[in-house]
Amino acid sequence: MSFLELAKERYSVRKYSDRPIEIEVLDQVLEAGNLAPTARNFQPHRIYVLQSEEAIAKMEALSPCTFGAKTVLVFTVNTDEEWINPFEHSIRSGVQDVSIVATHIMMAAADLGLGTCWCNYFSNSKLEHEFEMPRNEKCVLFMPIGYPAEDSVPGPMHAPRKDISETVKYL
Numbered sequence: 001m002s003f004l005e006l007a008k009e010r011y012s013v014r015k016y017s018d019r020p021i022e023i024e025v026l027d028q029v030l031e032a033g034n035l036a037p038t039a040r041n042f043q044p045h046r047i048y049v050l051q052s053e054e055a056i057a058k059m060e061a062l063s064p065c066t067f068g069a070k071t072v073l074v075f076t077v078n079t080d081e082e083w084i085n086p087f088e089h090s091i092r093s094g095v096q097d098v099s100i101v102a103t104h105i106m107m108a109a110a111d112l113g114l115g116t117c118w119c120n121y122f123s124n125s126k127l128e129h130e131f132e133m134p135r136n137e138k139c140v141l142f143m144p145i146g147y148p149a150e151d152s153v154p155g156p157m158h159a160p161r162k163d164i165s166e167t168v169k170y171l
Contacts, residue, residue: 006110011154013115016069016146025112026071029145032108036101039083039093045101046137048074058130059142063122069144074127075102076137098140106143115148 001009026049033047050059050072059072066072075098082094106116124139133139 001111003107006107010107010110011115011158012117013144013146013148013152014067014117014155015149015152016067016115016144017149018070019147021071021114021146025114026145028112029105029108029114033101033105036097036104038097038100042081042083042093042097044078044081044083044094045098046076046078047101047105048076048131050074055131059127062127062130063119063142065117065119065121065142066144067117068149069146071145073102073105073143073145074131075140075142076128076133077140078134078137080136094138095140102141102143105145109145113147114145115152116143116145118143 030047030049033045038044050056051070056066056070056072059074060066077094077098079092079094082092082097084093085091102118106118109116119142122142127133127139127142128137
């Protein structure tokens with residue numbers, strides 16, 4: 001399957017099967033994230049793999065958006081390691097870097113038959129507190145990951161796309 005076909009077919013999975021992800025498959029997905037580009041290759045991202053019953057229960061208490069997944073990835077940025085724009089010090093690369101890593105993981109997962117859902121519906125500070133994350137790490141997103149349930153289907157927001165002429169401008 002070409003990348004464009006994969007991008008068209010991938011959707012946000014909101015219902016997962018009980019089938020566990022094989023460690024070899026999860027390792028491939030995580031390796032795709034490790035290969036993702038980051039500003040100056042500083043790699044300020046951290047990925048927490050939640051799989052224990054206790055960790056999943058904590059996550060479910062923080063957000064309704066785990067959708068029954070038995071594995072949830074939490075993406076943080078180590079703010080001590082992110083690139084800072086020398087022309088505007090308020091511009092930092094961390095969230096962008098984490099987003100690139102998460103996108104690599106999301107697409108690699110789809111390529112391997114797994115589903116994911118990018119989630120921001122939670123309190124970042126509560127998650128950081130509940131999982132006792134270091135003060136210099138800030139949560140950017142979490143991502144349930146697993147095999148889609150047999151009756152999982154794309155949501156109503158999956159298909160409509162603006163015409164490319166509305167989003168791309170040549171100057």
